[in-house]
Amino acid sequence: MALPQLEQRLGQAVRARLVTPLGDGRYAFAHDLVRASLCAGLPAEEARRRHRSVVRALERSPALAEHLESSDLARHAYLAVGELDPAAAVEHLLAAARDASGRLALEEAAEHYRRALELVPRDDPGRRATIGLALGTAEYQTRDEVRGRQTFEEVVALARELGDHQLLARAALTLHGLVHPGRPEQLQVDLIDEAHRTLAGRAARPAVPATAARELSVRAVALARRSQDDHELGFSLLARHDAIWTPGTLRERQGLIEELAAVARRAADPELEVRASTLRLGALLEQGDPRCLDGHRSLVTRAQSTALPRCRHEALSSQGSVATLQGRFDEAQAFIDEAYALGEQAHIDHVDIWNHQRWALCQLRGRFDQADELLQEIGEDGHLDPRLIHATTAVQRGDVEVALRYLRAASDASDACVPWLLPLWLRFQAQTAAASGDPQLCETARAAIKPFLGQWAVSIAGFDIHGPFVLWSARLDAAQGRWEAAVEGFSAARRSADLLRARPWSLEARAGLAEALARRGAAGDAAAAGALLDEVAAEAGELGKLQLLARVGGTGSAGTGAAPDIGPGSGRGAESGAASVFRFDGSVWTLGFAGRTVHLPDAKGLHDLHVLLGAPGSRIAAVRLLAPGGDEVVAAAGRMGSDTVLDREAEVNYRRHLARLDEETERALNAGDDRRAARLDRERATLLDELRSAAGLAGRPRRLGDEAERVRKTVTARIRHTLRRLDEHHPELAGHLRATVSTGTTCCYRETEGVPWLL
Structure with missing residues (x-):
């Protein structure tokens, strides 16, 4: 096409709001569905060639590639297969999966891994196993355990086929780390046993999976060191550290942490480096070494500099622990809640650790009524070891008989608690023995903590601190x-x-x-x-x-008898006139209201509310929320002339698809599946955007009344869905917005006095 003709066509598309100029001679489709509809009209072979051209152009121009999300590049590469080498598409998909995982978009990461696995040929089982391991991990982390188990079973089958003992060990240790320590799965138990017997050469089944995991981790580290694969070595060092975590292994763990930090630096892996810093901080806390305070500041600075949500989550959890340790209780509550909001998708055990930090804060403050409320709220499945924290709460409150029943029921420390809570168990044992005054219990407790008198009782790798062991030894001395x-x-x-x-x-x-x-x-x-x-x-x-x-x-x-009213799940009360926050940093929303701050992933409903909060008292047309300039699209489309973008058949198909989305969204909401409802809602909103833009392009006027009603429903649905999410993460803000935001063909935030917003 000649340049003047191309410029003329581009001008028409821009005026119709179908294409947007980006500057420097670059253009982009205004909406995904415009591109999708054009692609749908292309023969399959031609469509693949176009997608390949996009991939090639971006590969040749890094500056241009910076303007495109890695997920978009991965999509083009996936759709170009047939004209593009599948191996190249796999690399783009894996890069997009790693990017999504770093943003805590774990469902997106899982989808990229699935597509990559689809493209890897069956005659490359090693590659399939490696990608399958990453996919199974993402599925467990998104609580899709059924698919996760199936994926791990496939990986194990491939490891057996290859005779790859290192892969089998990695699969076993990965699953061992993903499954709740108090609720083991049969697959986890069997896999740990098989990998242990394969590497250790033993026929006997170990007594417990934790024992096999410790022995297996030794072999995994040795294999990784020999292979000189930093990625494998980093994983194996972490697995070994977690498998042996008890107060008596401090020296070995310090060596593992230093080696892990060196691996992270060699591999230029910021997440692994932050993880090593967190573990080093925990080790320094165990020793009561004041250098831990400098280490903490360094950790927070390093984590914040990465801008990676996982790293920020590590830093916030650490800030909550240190603030609790130092008696800055209101700050601790805010950090703990903020860590939960940011990291709720980071790890399957995250909620358990968050609940434990909330409970530990109540304990140290002496707020036992609030601790009881928290224990009722989380139930038996919301904590790493509910028996132990119930018993510790009892002895703290002075109910020694309840604590004694639990103490006497536990045959030994391994039976009493999960390994990461052993320091809490030792503290509980000493505290209960001292409270009872029983000489035999006191002597048993004294012997248990004697090897650690120079250390602090630190659980969960530094996220919970129970004071120096010498304090509990002194309590035993005083009792006698x-x-x-x-x-x-x-x-x-x-x-x-x-x-x-x-x-x-x-x-x-x-x-x-x-x-x-x-x-x-x-x-x-x-x-x-x-x-x-x-x-x-x-x-x-x-x-x-x-x-x-x-x-x-x-x-x-x-x-x-007065005390500040700080509940187990809340932050500080709102200060009169204090500004609230509703900000988006490009990937995560920061929402602060009534003294509580949470972080949420991006959603269109949050953008709608942001616009309304920025214009309090103003009535804003729903079509403007759906797309800036949306009410001008009809007139612009009419000026496009007779160029056909959507034919009648395509439009009928799109509207049929819209009806199906409405039905599926309603079913998802009725079933309580908010995550699926949100995905469907986003797809529906995109479809409506594009139908509005394309209406009338072939000389067929659209029915504005019908379209206005669809716009109203779409905006109302996505604001409603956002408020449902806020009910879970920030109920105070959800309640405020329900009381002040009205929706319809026009929407409005009714300004209330004393609630200024930082937007």
Whole structure:
């Protein structure tokens, strides 16, 4: 086509809002369906050639490729297969899957992996197994366990076919890490056993999967080191670290962490580097090393610099733990809730860890009523080990009989808790024994924590901290009247807590020290004990630790019984006149209201609400929310002349498809499948966008009344769906928006006093 003719056609398309100029001589289709309808009219072979041309152009011009999402490039490559080498398409699909995973768009990642697997030939089982492993992981992480199990079974079959022991080990360890430690699956148990016997050469079945996983991880690390494959080595080091995580393995874990950090740097893998930093921070906390505070700041800086949601999630969880440790309780609550909102799709066990951090915060504050409410809310399946936290809450509250029943029912530590909570179990064992005063229980608990007296009790790789072990040893000494040892132990615990600026644990140590000094009765002890008690009462009142205030006989806020109302799942109350937040950074929405901040993935309904909040009191046409400039499309389309874009058959097919989408969306909503309803809603909105743009292009006027009604329904449906999501993640904001936003052919946010928005 000659250049003048091309420019004329482009001008017509721009005026009709079908094509958008991007500058520098570049153009893009205004809507996906315009492109789709044009492609649908092409012969299949020609369509593949066009998609291949796009891929080739983008491969030749990195500057141009920067303007396209990796998922779009992957789609072109997938549709070009037949004219494009399938291996090249697979590489683009895998790159898109990794990008989606980094954005926590795990369903999108799984779809890219499925397409890649579809293109890998059957005679390349090694490649199929590697991609299948990534696909199975994504399916488990999106809680699609049925498909995930099927995918893992296929990977295992391929590993057997290849005789690849390393692949079998990796599949076994990956599944072991994905399945809830308290609810093992039969496939996980059998696979760990098979891989263990294959590599270790043993016929006997190990007593428990955790034992086999520890032995298997040793073999996996050795194989990975020999292969000099950094990707495989990084995975194996993490698997080994997680398999052996107990207080007694600190030295080995430190070596693994340093090697993991080196692998991350060699591989230029920011996520792995942040993970290594998180594990290093946990190890420093275990040692009570004040360098952990610098390490924490470094972790947060590094994580934020990556702009990767997974890394930001690690940083927020760490910030919640450190803020709890240091007694910045309101900040801790905000960080913990923000981490949940951002990382809810990051890992299958994420909600369990989030619930544990919420519970730990209630415990340290002495808010046992709130802890009970939280335990009721999460039920038996919402925590890594519900038995242990129920029992620990009981002994903290003073219900020693309940705690003793649990303590005596556990035959040993491995029976008592999941491995990552062993430090909490040791703390609980010592605390319950001390509260009971039973000499035999005290001696058993003392022997259990003796090897760790120089360490802190740190669970879940640093995300939960239970004070220095010497504090619990001192509690045992005090329970048995060993006042000299108790004074020494509480003094050591105080020094250790002060090094970490851990005010709540310093207060616990000083309260114990005051009692021990008063009971020891040496010269000057009474005066020192009295001074300590006054000091503890003042600081406990400042921090709001009412239980500790009652224990030391404090006054002030304790005497009133008043306490800030901070529930187990909420942030701080809204300050009068404080600005609320409704912002989009290009990939994630930050929503702050009533003192709580959450993060949500992108959705069209959030864009609609953003526009309404930005024009309080104004009535905005629904068609303008559906597409900026949408009410001008009819006139623009009429100026296009007789060029045909959608013929009658295509239009009928599209409208039939629209009706089917309406029916499927309604079924999904009725079934409570919000995720599928959202996908269908997005597809329906795209279809409506394009039908509006294409209407009248062949001289056939559209019926504006019908179209206006469809627009109204679409905008209302996607705002309604967004509010349903907010009910789960930020009910206060959902309630406010329901009360102030009206929808219809025009939509409006009715401004309320005292709620300014940062947009």
